[in-house]
Amino acid sequence: MSIETPSELAPTDPSQPDPEELMSRAEIEALQLTRLQDAVRRAYDGVEAYRELYDSHGVSPDDLQTLDDLAKFPFTDKEFLRRAYPFKGFAVPMEQIRRIHASSGTTGLPTVVGYTDEDLDTWATLVARCLRFAGVRPGDMVHNAYGYGLFTGGLGAHAGIEKLRATVIPMSGGQTEKQVQLIEDFRPRAILCTPTYLLALADGFRAAGVDPRETSLEVAVLGAEPWTDEMRREIERTFDLRACDIYGLSEVMGPGVAGESGERQDASTIWEDHFRPEIIDPFTDEVLPTGQHGELVFTALTKQALPIIRYRTHDLTQLLPGTDRPGHRRMGRITGRSDDMIILRGVNLFPSQIEEIALGIDHLSPHFQLRLTRPDRMDQMTVHIERRSDCTAEDGEGAGRTLAERIKIRIGSSCRVVVEEPGALARSSGKLRRIYDERPK
Numbered sequence: 001m002s003i004e005t006p007s008e009l010a011p012t013d014p015s016q017p018d019p020e021e022l023m024s025r026a027e028i029e030a031l032q033l034t035r036l037q038d039a040v041r042r043a044y045d046g047v048e049a050y051r052e053l054y055d056s057h058g059v060s061p062d063d064l065q066t067l068d069d070l071a072k073f074p075f076t077d078k079e080f081l082r083r084a085y086p087f088k089g090f091a092v093p094m095e096q097i098r099r100i101h102a103s104s105g106t107t108g109l110p111t112v113v114g115y116t117d118e119d120l121d122t123w124a125t126l127v128a129r130c131l132r133f134a135g136v137r138p139g140d141m142v143h144n145a146y147g148y149g150l151f152t153g154g155l156g157a158h159a160g161i162e163k164l165r166a167t168v169i170p171m172s173g174g175q176t177e178k179q180v181q182l183i184e185d186f187r188p189r190a191i192l193c194t195p196t197y198l199l200a201l202a203d204g205f206r207a208a209g210v211d212p213r214e215t216s217l218e219v220a221v222l223g224a225e226p227w228t229d230e231m232r233r234e235i236e237r238t239f240d241l242r243a244c245d246i247y248g249l250s251e252v253m254g255p256g257v258a259g260e261s262g263e264r265q266d267a268s269t270i271w272e273d274h275f276r277p278e279i280i281d282p283f284t285d286e287v288l289p290t291g292q293h294g295e296l297v298f299t300a301l302t303k304q305a306l307p308i309i310r311y312r313t314h315d316l317t318q319l320l321p322g323t324d325r326p327g328h329r330r331m332g333r334i335t336g337r338s339d340d341m342i343i344l345r346g347v348n349l350f351p352s353q354i355e356e357i358a359l360g361i362d363h364l365s366p367h368f369q370l371r372l373t374r375p376d377r378m379d380q381m382t383v384h385i386e387r388r389s390d391c392t393a394e395d396g397e398g399a400g401r402t403l404a405e406r407i408k409i410r411i412g413s414s415c416r417v418v419v420e421e422p423g424a425l426a427r428s429s430g431k432l433r434r435i436y437d438e439r440p441k
Contacts, residue, residue, distance in 0.1 A: 014138045014165045018129055020273035021325050028272050028327040029067060035301035036276060037064050040073070043307035046091030049084050050307065070276065070299065070310065071287050077312045081111040081251060090114050091307050102150045103250045103348060113152070113250050114305040120159065122302055123253055126271055127160020127246075130259025133269070133324075134244035135219045136190045138165040143183055143217075145193035145201075146224065146346070147173040151412070152254030153224050153346065157192045160256060166190075173197070173346075176204040184208075187216035194346045195227040195235060195243070199377040202238045213240040219262065221246050223255055224346035225379075226334045232265075247331065252298045252308055258331055266323055267330040274302050277329065278310070279319050290319045290329065342372065342435065344379050347413040351434040354383060357406050363391040363399040367425050374439040381415040383407070389422040 023031070041061040043050040054060060057074050064070065081089055089112070090097065098117055102110035115123065136142060142161045148154035154172055161168040169188055171179055179201055183191070191198065198220055202212045217239055223246040235243045247268045248255035257275055258268035270277050275298050279288045282295040296315045300308040320330040342349050351370060358364045368385035383403065387396030400419040408414055426433075 014128065014163070015132065017132075018125070021129065021271075021328070023273070023327045025322070025327045031273055032276050032301060033067055035273075036067065036070065036299065037061065039299065039301050039303070039307060040064050040309060042091050042304075043309050047084070047089055047307060049080065049089065050309065053080075067276070070278070073310055075285070075297065075310045075312050076308070078111055078251070082109050084112075085109045086112045087114070089307075090305050092116055092305050097305055099155075100150075101152045101155075101250055101254065103152075110150070111251055113254075116304040118302075118304050119253075122274065123156060123256060124159035124163040126253070126256035126274060127156055128163035129271065130246050130256050131160055131164050131166070131190075131221060133259045133261055134221045134246070135242055135262030136161075136164060136166060136221065139167070140190055140219075141167045141169065141186060141188040143169045143171055143179075143186070143188040143191040145171050145173055145179060145191065145197060146255075147412075151346070152248070152250040156248070156254035156256065157221075161192075176200060177208070180204045180208050180210070183215055183217065184210065189216060190219040190221065191217050192221050192246075194224045195222040195231055196225065196345060196374075196378055198222060198235055198243075199231075199238065203376065212238050215239065217241050220244070221259075223247060225343045228333070249313060251306075251311060252300055252313075253303070257298070261324045264324055267320060267332050269322065269325050269328050269330050270319075272328045275300055277319060277331065279317070280312075282314075282316070290321065293318045293332075293335070296331065342370070342381070344372070344381050344413050344415075347411065349411050349413060353411055354407065357410060358385060358403055361399050361402050361406070363388055363395045364403060364419075365422065368434070369425055370435050372435065372437045372439050379439065381413070383415055383417045384420055384425060385417065386420045386422050386425055393419075393421075 044054055044061050053074055059072050063072055096116050097114045098120055099115045101113045144157050146153035146157050158168050158170055169186060171182060205212045218241050220241055220243040222243055232243050242262050244260040244262050245268050246255050247258040258270040260268045278297040279292060279294040280286060280297055281288060288294045296313045296317050298311050298313060315334045317334050318332040320332055322328045322330060355366060358368060359366055365386040365388050368383055371382045373380050396419040400417040404415060404417045
């Protein structure tokens with residue numbers, strides 16, 4: 001079959017599905033193979049780190065003759081990208097880069113993501129596809145409460161709203177009272193934010209004397225953190241709206257990798273014309289068949305600036321057959337992670353980041369614990385850390401305030417710090433437990 005380019009396939013009416021959405025499974029896989037071969041070749045020819053990785057494993061782009069051949073190629077992960085910091089992972093000259101995003105990581109170095117003009121257009125198209133799939137329509141007013149900045153959520157969602165030819169309210173995160181006022185005054189039909197923040201907005205409406213069920217909101221597209229069907233039901237009861245999931249991660253693209261049907265609400269559909277998903281056993285690295293639980297791995301098929309081949313997300317889920325879009329498989333709810341990353345109000349952080357910051361502050365010891373709770377429906381992290389025995393309690397309290405400030409600046413998440421007496425926290429002769437997750441399941 002002939003493979004049309006994305007520009008030839010693009011619909012003129014943003015209210016209608018993209019032609020690729022309606023492809024059969026056979027058509028999707030034929031398109032995937034062509035794009036996969038191009039993507040692997042682009043990575044090998046354009047990025048020294050990929051060339052060294054593949055040469056060391058004895059594979060080359062010529063070995064990719066079928067989709068199953070992808071399993072011959074080694075995995076990549078955050079550390080692979082960090083070693084290319086800041087721009088050595090790019091496969092195009094810097095003059096072709098139109099935007100840079102970044103996410104924080106364990107070593108203090110972020111993973112840097114670049115986008116060409118074509119990448120940005122693809123990203124906006126897929127976010128728009130997710131929004132339309134969820135029930136947002138051209139002409140709708142959409143309140144965007146995802147954070148703007150290096151985090152991909154805010155600007156990624158913003159571009160998708162405009163691509164759909166809807167009207168964006170670029171509110172960003174925080175300022176709950178202002179959010180409530182603008183939703184009341186502007187009367188948007190849809191909202192984009194994290195699920196826990198939408199529940200916090202409900203409390204804001206009640207504090208303002210407004211019943212959340214009486215707002216103008218009819219559709220919520222929620223992501224950036226795991227959430228359950230129980231939380232979906234509570235959100236829908238609280239606001240009298242339809243709540244749908246959206247999935248993405250900055251290294252693969254940002255939000256828009258997968259989105260949920262507003263009619264079925266039966267798990268997020270992965271847009272397989274642009275991404276090839278795999279599920280692997282996180283311990284043996286064996287590729288698992290559709291339906292089995294394991295770690296989600298993505299290959300980006302059309303990215304120009306930053307090739308992503310067999311990227312381990314560490315998200316634990318399963319692949320499911322397609323429903324509303326039969327040619328595209330779905331991903332089940334994220335049930336956990338295969339590493340120790342904490343997702344706190346849409347921000348990814350690791351215990352080792354806290355340790356790195358704390359050890360740079362006088363009077364604080366390396367003995368700490370992270371306790372995760374959900375008071376007032378918002379995730380909260382409390383850092384319990386011992387002061388050093390050679391400092392006073394007053395010095396310790398001052399150091400604790402410094403720790404909270406630096407976590408906010410360097411990681412982007414607010415937390416509470418409790419400075420404990422020396423020896424107050426449990427020790428371990430084996431694997432130390434850093435994280436105590438006390439949030440309701």
